[in-house]
Amino acid sequence: MYRYDEFDHDFVQARVAEFSDQVQRRLAGEITEDQFRPLRLMNGVYLQLHAYMLRIAVPYGTLNGKQLRMxxxxxxxxxxxxxxxxxxxxIQFNxxxxxxxxxxLADLASVEMHAIQTSGNCIRNVTADHFAGAAADEVADPRPYAEILRQWSSVHPEFSFLPRKFKIAVTGAERDxxxxxxxxxxxxxxxxxxxELGFAVYIGGGQGRTPMVARKIRDFLPEADLLSYCTAILxxxxxxxxxxxxxKARIKILVHETGVEEITRQIEAEWQELKDAQLKLPEADI
Structure with a gap:
């Protein structure tokens, strides 16, 4: 699993300090609940009927012993x-x-965990097969790709205020x-x-009040083009x-109302402008 570097430690600790100040201002009545709402949602905090709830990310479902004990x-x-x-x-604490x-959040930061992007209209926690790395039917371990997506999507300046929340999942096994x-x-x-290794790409799945099954828009995407193609979709x-x-704000509604052929055409056109630029994954990163 990925280990934090100095930048990661500094960034997460700075977010803890920033949110601590925001909480103190809320408790002191200096800001209203309406003003506090977008600030708490950026840090995984929901307001339920009787209490706040904190949602903590477990990237691609991987925890070590120290994190689990925390x-x-x-x-x-x-x-x-x-x-x-x-x-x-x-994991949610209610x-x-x-x-x-x-x-x-400070305790979580001490074991390289956080609650950033577990709520709000942004790219949420990237998930993977819970047997990743050990499944007999696995073509390749999806976790390195999930980690690449996690790093790319974290506090992404272009995709932090999407029409609605956005969820990505990766599997490398025959059974999904x-x-x-x-x-x-x-x-x-x-x-x-x-x-050659690559991805079949699906978009527009979801559950909730309007459940839909994602549609395949690409049978094979070379692994080096992962980030550029996801950028085009987003x-x-x-x-x-x-x-x-x-x-009606999720991408599943857009796919349904636009039509899978037309939205695929739009994505492919956008991708043509991106695929040979800086988002191509270097072999060393893969």
């Missing part, structure tokens, strides 16, 4: 002794006091245990006839996705 400590000290693992490989959340066709982008690692969605009705 989650247990947080559950015992700040919640009711338990948390809820979600279907998208996050009863923390708002005044305690900065301390929770990551449920990629219930995601906004689903990526299925496969090999072409020449034995640019088309960011431009044409609805912002007038949150129930």
């Amino acid at each position: 989650l247990g400590h947080i559950a015992r000290k700040y919640d009711k002794g338990y948390g809820h693992f979600t279907t998208r490989q996050n 009863w923390p006091a708002l005044s305690d959340i900065p301390a929770i 245990r990551a449920a990629i066709q219930t995601h906004d982008i689903g990526l299925h690692l496969r090999k072409n006839a020449a034995g 640019r088309v969605y960011n431009l044409y996705g609805r912002r007038d009705n949150k129930y």
Whole structure:
């Protein structure tokens, strides 16, 4: 699994300090709940009926022992002794006091975890097969690609205020245990006839009040083009996705209303402008 470098440590700790100040201002009544809402959502904090809820990212479902023990400590000290693992490989604590959340985030930062982009209209936690790296039917381990996507999407300046939340899943196995066709982008690692590794690309899946199965828009995308193609998809969605009705703002609605052929044409046209630029993955990164 990826280990933080100096930049990661500094960035996460700075976010903890920033949010701590915002919480203190909210508790002091210096800002209203409406003013606080976009600030807390950027840090994974929801307001439920009776309490705040904190959602913590577990990138592609991978935890080490130190991180798991820290989650247990947080559950015992700040919640009711338990948390809820979600279907998208996050963990939620449903009863923390708002005044305690900065301390929770500081504890998480000490074990290289955070709650950034676990809420809000941005690219959420990237998920993968829970048997990744050990599955007998695996063409390739999806976790390195999920990590590349995680780093690319973190606080992305172009995609931090999308029409609606955006979810990406990656699998490298024959059996789709990551449920990629219930995601906004689903990526299925496969090999072409020449034995080269790449992805089948799906878009427009989702559950909720309007469940839809994602549609395949590319049978094979070379692995080096992963970021440029995802950028093309998100640019088309960011431009044409609805912002007038949150129930019709997901990319699945855009695919349904535009038609898969037309939206594929738009994505491919955008990708032609991107594919040979700086977003091509170097062999060393892959």
